[in-house]
Amino acid sequence: MRSKFTSITILLALGIIVLGAIAPLAAEATPEKEALMKVFTHPPDQRKDLFAESFLDQVPIDNINSIIAQYKSNLGELESIKSGEGPYTLIFEKGTAPSRISLDTEGKIAGLWFGNWTLKSDTLENLVSELRSLDSSVSLYLSKNGEEIYSLNAEEKMAVGSTFKLYVLQALYDRFESDVWDKVVWLKRKDMSLPSGILQDWPVGTPVTVKTLSNLMISQSDNTATDILIDLVGRKYLEQNTNPKNRPFLTTIEAFNLKYGVDSATRKDYMTGNTKQKREILESFQGLGVSASQVTASTPTLIEEVEWFFSTEELASIIYDLREANEIYINPGLATKSDWCRAGYKGGSEGGVLQYTHLLQKSKNSPVYVISLTANNPDKGLNTSKITEIASRLIALVKEGKL
Numbered sequence: 445m446r447s448k449f450t451s452i453t454i455l456l457a458l459g460i461i462v463l464g465a466i467a468p469l470a471a472e473a474t475p476e477k478e479a480l481m482k483v484f485t486h487p488p489d490q491r492k493d494l495f496a497e498s499f500l501d502q503v504p505i506d507n508i509n510s511i512i513a514q515y516k517s518n519l520g521e522l523e524s525i526k527s528g529e530g531p532y533t534l535i536f537e538k539g540t541a542p543s544r545i546s547l548d549t550e551g552k553i554a555g556l557w558f559g560n561w562t563l564k565s566d567t568l569e570n571l572v573s574e575l576r577s578l579d580s581s582v583s584l585y586l587s588k589n590g591e592e593i594y595s596l597n598a599e600e601k602m603a604v605g606s607t608f609k610l611y612v613l614q615a616l617y618d619r620f621e622s623d624v625w626d627k628v629v630w631l632k633r634k635d636m637s638l639p640s641g642i643l644q645d646w647p648v649g650t651p652v653t654v655k656t657l658s659n660l661m662i663s664q665s666d667n668t669a670t671d672i673l674i675d676l677v678g679r680k681y682l683e684q685n686t687n688p689k690n691r692p693f694l695t696t697i698e699a700f701n702l703k704y705g706v707d708s709a710t711r712k713d714y715m716t717g718n719t720k721q722k723r724e725i726l727e728s729f730q731g732l733g734v735s736a737s738q739v740t741a742s743t744p745t746l747i748e749e750v751e752w753f754f755s756t757e758e759l760a761s762i763i764y765d766l767r768e769a770n771e772i773y774i775n776p777g778l779a780t781k782s783d784w785c786r787a788g789y790k791g792g793s794e795g796g797v798l799q800y801t802h803l804l805q806k807s808k809n810s811p812v813y814v815i816s817l818t819a820n821n822p823d824k825g826l827n828t829s830k831i832t833e834i835a836s837r838l839i840a841l842v843k844e845g846k847l
Contacts, residue, residue: 479494484521496554522534582596584815586838587814599757604818607800630650643666699750778839786804786812
């Protein structure tokens with residue numbers, strides 16, 4: 445179901461809870477604000493009375509109580525709620541968190557969203573210490589108006605998942621004139637990749653413009669759009685200005701095939717072959733040879749062999765160079781759009797890989813900040829919620845003028 449009050453998704457893996465489809469809230473929405481306060485002040489055994497039955501049919505009250513306890517454990521008691529153009533801001537003893545809420549016609553909670561929290565006591569030093577304690581390889585780069593203000597392993601080439609699509613977008617802008625955006629291409633069967641994205645479900649033969657493809661590539665991380673644009677830009681052009689680990693420069697179809705579709709002998713030949721031999725193997729592929737059910741998204745799979753490898757310093761430079769490209773502002777990532785004059789984003793994830801790159805500007809004349817954070821673990825899954833939490837808290841440091 446996808447109705448306003450009963451369509452429910454919980455994204456605990458990213459440290460963000462989404463319960464229901466939430467409409468923007470006006471500052472004077474007193475009943476919603478009161479209900480939100482009650483969520484945190486009601487005893488757990490009475491909290492159930494606040495929620496619509498249709499909501500509780502899909503999200504057990506024990507899960508809700510666990511989520512509330514997690515926020516209170518980290519932030520203390522809820523003291524007040526600030527409303528504005530965007531989400532509510534929950535102000536706790538130790539920090540803040542954004543939230544949205546919607547009520548049904550009987551005043552019961554039908555939709556609820558909590559964003560990642562930030563701590564009042566946060567400093568860059570504290571967050572870096574938390575990053576260093578993670579059981580994974582990490583890289584962090586922070587810049588202000590294109591100049592470095594902090595780096596941690598920032599030159600290391602690491603697996604970045606879909607964030608490589610920033611590089612494809614940069615190449616698209618660099619190689620072509622403005623008239624390329626109106627160019628129409630027709631979806632072909634051979635171009636269809638796996639999600640993320642939506643184009644893989646569109647009819648073959650559908651005409652789409654290059655601008656539509658670039659918007660989808662960045663805002664929805666559409667893999668089919670990406671592969672079409674890689675073909676348009678050209679593999680050789682993409683390989684000119686990237687490190688040798690990205691040669692051959694893979695399409696998403698090729699990466700899926702190598703990780704999950706080919707036999708073990710072909711996979712071994714690819715990983716041990718030289719660049720010429722690798723190209724010959726890729727040329728033997730006839731479209732996508734793997735289904736979504738074969739992809740083990742949470743398990744690290746060849747992330748040191750079949751991937752796209754960029755440093756956080758490179759990614760920060762790329763998104764800063766793209767600061768006038770409107771594609772990067774459609775999806776603000778972990779930032780709250782209403783908090784910023786400009787909030788650009790591209791991220792990537794798969795088993796053992798998590799990457800966030802944000803471009804942030806508070807007002808038209810204020811500095812442009814970039815935060816790029818990568819974590820890799822080739823042996824096991826990452827602490828995704830913790831890494832996401834740290835990324836959100838880094839964004840809060842910029843918002844609060846602490847960087």
